[in-house]
């Protein structure tokens with residue numbers, strides 16, 4: 001495993017464990033499987049474990065696995081304050097106490113303001129006493145380092161970097177998002193201020209691996225250096241010295257082993273001009289097939305009208321990357337076949353979802369487009385049949 005340093009010189013494995021995607025079985029985390037995967041990563045040298053208050057069951061599962069295996073003191077935990085749920089000063093303490101209890105620990109190494117969107121939000125937290133509260137937690141050792149996670153554009157990111165003495169930050173970054181989100185501009189800005197950067201969404205919600213357009217797959221396979229799409233995506237990140245750690249939501253032993261192997265062998269500067277040019281061609285091939293830049297993060301959910309927004313966009317994009325039949329099949333399964341119908345036509349355009357979308361997608365407009373393309377007469381007939389069957 002390769003390691004890079006945090007702001008205080010502690011070594012962080014360049015591969016971090018994203019605990020958001022533990023496998024669920026029957027609505028609960030499959031603890032046996034999660035433990036086997038996490039321990040495989042631990043034995044390979046992964047020492048950074050990222051979770052959040054709002055990831056269902058994740059903090060408790062992580063706490064349990066670390067305690068059961070007696071490795072809490074050997075690793076660092078990064079978790080996040082759900083500041084958007086905070087109504088008054090007292091609730092910071094309430095959430096934090098609950099997090100410590102779930103994680104079975106008395107401190108966390110890295111604590112982030114979860115999805116800090118803008119300076120205004122930070123100012124609101126200040127009026128609720130966040131500065132005093134963080135100072136007290138840091139002084140007592142309950143929180144070692146303070147950061148924020150971010151999904152917006154580069155300009156706001158740079159402004160947020162300047163509003164507090166952050167110890168680290170976390171951004172969405174991958175070869176598709178080099179010039180969107182905080183992007184390379186944000187990465188360099190934070191780095192120049194001495195603030196380590198943790199990377200999330202290295203595979204853009206899996207889109208840089210699964211269901212790549214044929215043209216993109218061809219570009220990878222024609223390239224003389226043979227790597228899988230996931231290996232290229234990770235190498236592109238680790239090749240950059242400004243990147244401290246890349247989170248991977250590993251949920252299979254194969255994925256752990258593959259990510260560990262890449263993280264152990266990669267070298268800074270390894271992705272050079274020729275590889276960059278190849279990846280730019282891949283980006284062009286993907287963009288040519290994508291209608292909506294949805295990463296499937298689910299922050300827009302739940303919709304009060306039960307629209308499954310990420311599912312609608314996924315099917316809409318697949319219509320262009322995989323063809324109409326496959327898209328229709330996917331959309332039908334995710335909407336009409338559900339117990340409660342969850343198609344785009346449920347949308348009443350309230351706009352609630354758009355406030356939460358880190359990709360700033362015009363969800364209402366795009367849902368209308370998705371509906372126009374996916375809710376065909378065949379779909380409507382199928383839906384009518386399903387309704388009749390449900391009535392019996």
Ligand code: SF4
Pocket residue numbers: 302303304305306307309346347348349350351352353354363364367
């Ligand atoms: S705009 Fe439509 S999809 Fe978004 S929350 Fe409102 S009803 Fe749901």
Ligand code: SF4
Pocket residue numbers: 293294295296297298299300301309310313356357358359360361363
């Ligand atoms: S629409 Fe936005 S918030 Fe919703 S899943 Fe897609 S990227 Fe995430």
